[in-house]
Amino acid sequence: MPIPIPCELRWLFPKVKPQLALHAASFLCLTLASLLTLVTPLTFRWLIDSILPGRHAQLLVIAIGLIFASYEGRAVLSSFGGYLTFRATQRTALALRLSLLQHIDSLSADHFDRTQVGELLYPFEGPIDEISYFGSDLFPSILRTAIAAGATLSAMAFLNPLLTLVVLPLLPVFLAVRHRYRRRIGRQADLVQFARSRFSSFLQEHLSAVTQIQLLRQTDRQERTASELLADTVRSQDDLCKTGAFFSALSNLAIVSAVAVTITCGSLMVFRNQLTIGTLVAFYSLLGQLFDPLGTAMEMYSRAQRTYASIRQIQAVLGKVPTVKEHRQATPLASDRPWHVAFRDVSFVYQRRSNVIRVPGLRILQGERVAIVGPNGAGKSTLVKLLARLYDVDSGEICIAGADVRAVTLASLRSSVCYLPAQPILFHRSLADNLRIGRFDSTREDLERVLHLVGLTKYLEGFPRSLEEYIEPSASNLSSGERQRVAIARALLHQPRILILDETTSSLDPASEAALLRTIDGMLPDATLMVISHRLQSISRMGRILVMRKGQVVGDGNHSDLNAANLFDGEFMRPAASAW
Numbered sequence: 001m002p003i004p005i006p007c008e009l010r011w012l013f014p015k016v017k018p019q020l021a022l023h024a025a026s027f028l029c030l031t032l033a034s035l036l037t038l039v040t041p042l043t044f045r046w047l048i049d050s051i052l053p054g055r056h057a058q059l060l061v062i063a064i065g066l067i068f069a070s071y072e073g074r075a076v077l078s079s080f081g082g083y084l085t086f087r088a089t090q091r092t093a094l095a096l097r098l099s100l101l102q103h104i105d106s107l108s109a110d111h112f113d114r115t116q117v118g119e120l121l122y123p124f125e126g127p128i129d130e131i132s133y134f135g136s137d138l139f140p141s142i143l144r145t146a147i148a149a150g151a152t153l154s155a156m157a158f159l160n161p162l163l164t165l166v167v168l169p170l171l172p173v174f175l176a177v178r179h180r181y182r183r184r185i186g187r188q189a190d191l192v193q194f195a196r197s198r199f200s201s202f203l204q205e206h207l208s209a210v211t212q213i214q215l216l217r218q219t220d221r222q223e224r225t226a227s228e229l230l231a232d233t234v235r236s237q238d239d240l241c242k243t244g245a246f247f248s249a250l251s252n253l254a255i256v257s258a259v260a261v262t263i264t265c266g267s268l269m270v271f272r273n274q275l276t277i278g279t280l281v282a283f284y285s286l287l288g289q290l291f292d293p294l295g296t297a298m299e300m301y302s303r304a305q306r307t308y309a310s311i312r313q314i315q316a317v318l319g320k321v322p323t324v325k326e327h328r329q330a331t332p333l334a335s336d337r338p339w340h341v342a343f344r345d346v347s348f349v350y351q352r353r354s355n356v357i358r359v360p361g362l363r364i365l366q367g368e369r370v371a372i373v374g375p376n377g378a379g380k381s382t383l384v385k386l387l388a389r390l391y392d393v394d395s396g397e398i399c400i401a402g403a404d405v406r407a408v409t410l411a412s413l414r415s416s417v418c419y420l421p422a423q424p425i426l427f428h429r430s431l432a433d434n435l436r437i438g439r440f441d442s443t444r445e446d447l448e449r450v451l452h453l454v455g456l457t458k459y460l461e462g463f464p465r466s467l468e469e470y471i472e473p474s475a476s477n478l479s480s481g482e483r484q485r486v487a488i489a490r491a492l493l494h495q496p497r498i499l500i501l502d503e504t505t506s507s508l509d510p511a512s513e514a515a516l517l518r519t520i521d522g523m524l525p526d527a528t529l530m531v532i533s534h535r536l537q538s539i540s541r542m543g544r545i546l547v548m549r550k551g552q553v554v555g556d557g558n559h560s561d562l563n564a565a566n567l568f569d570g571e572f573m574r575p576a577a578s579a580w
Helices: 007-036 039-054 057-106 109-114 117-159 161-167 170-207 210-215 219-271 277-295 297-318 380-387 410-416 431-436 444-453 457-461 480-494 510-523 536-540 559-564
Strands: 341-349 356-364 369-373 395-400 417-420 498-502 528-532 544-549 552-557
Touching: 007 057, 007 117, 007 297, 039 057, 039 117, 039 277, 057 117, 057 297, 117 161, 117 170, 117 277, 117 297, 161 219, 161 277, 170 210, 170 219, 170 297, 210 219, 219 277, 341 380, 356 380, 356 552, 369 380, 369 536, 380 395, 380 417, 380 498, 380 528, 410 417, 417 480, 431 444, 431 480, 444 457, 444 480, 480 510, 510 528, 510 536, 544 559, 552 559
Parallel strands: 369 528, 369 544, 417 498, 498 528
Antiparallel strands: 341 356, 341 395, 544 552
């Protein structure tokens, strides 16, 4: 009956397959090293039974040479085989991390909305490190154990078949104990991984907000939460360790019993001249070589279960599918048609909550300047994210230039529709590199021009390296307003056909905001501009205003008409004086 291969290893094999040549060379080294372990006990048998009684000095030199070659050869072959396996495993880990990153990059915005960054980071660290350990250390150990056990049993059978039969009952006892504890160890290994993942998510969130936690005087509470999460991790590891201890005790009981019986029987055979002392010593040495790795089998098995849990965790991430997918027959947006936007019978529920977007009909012409206002939770950001296809509608359709956005290639849509949030992301790179993202052909003159247009010339003068100045992590060397200006400058370099500013000018004073909007008008005269804002002064300049409440457009017109209809609610519209 063939030995069943765990499904986790079947999943891992295609990932390891490109490195099979290195693994095969490593296997050869480990096999030779395992065979060399037989040389020492067999040489001792020869030494005790023949060389020492006969006082053969020349043979003694040969025996010592064989023992030396056995130990040194085993060390060299094991080290070289371990290096080959380590190299192959690191390549596999690199490929796994890249494939994991590529898959996460393909997931949709809703996944990142409901998943903490720490939870996203954890599979890249613990689980893949665990798999790397399995490939570079644990699997070779299992391999050495299996090869050594087979070779040792063969040598023992050659020395004395009867004594070897005494050892064989160990195997079914050991396998029975292993089968009993297998599921329990697997479950507990999963719990360890889950507890570690929870603490990793908490720690990432905590460390990214330490200053705010200090200001809110919540350090004690956070530390208590950390203590509870760490205690869960310790408890789960303790349970796994206790189960392992029971397994080890039971399996060692079978091993020690077999050793005692073997020594007893062997000694009686020596008394009856049925066995030489050298053969008994060699047999006992082989017995130690067989039982020593079996004695550590529990540790290897427990570690293997942790590896399987890590593989399952990575499988869970890779099993997630994007909700926003590109259609197989998707086509680029037509460049020869007016880029009018149309919402037709659109319905969307955000993360299964009660607030629903319902837009029976809405049409925005190319080149229009449209403001979207409403109270928090009215659906303003969700509406424009549907247009940028960060989410897909549940029913109805959103069309640009007459084409449903779901039938358009994502590359074409995202190069033409630019969505900027209130807190745009800048990367820990030079200012020039941040601006060139997506437009690597931009010249230095292009970069200086857009920075001048968005009002960052004085910012550049404050740094000797100018465009090569590095933006610090989290853009900590920029003010909120400067971050927003850089993001808008980057968008202007893209020359989008539709530009969406979702509170992206909220950190600017009214005069700077007005100047920036005039700059956008001048640089993108034919593009459609959509602005979400809570400032009366900002929206009053827009030719068209949409008022949203509870996911619906309840007002559509210019500022004076909507103001006359009393559709501007003071709760969500701020006067310009409060912009700071």
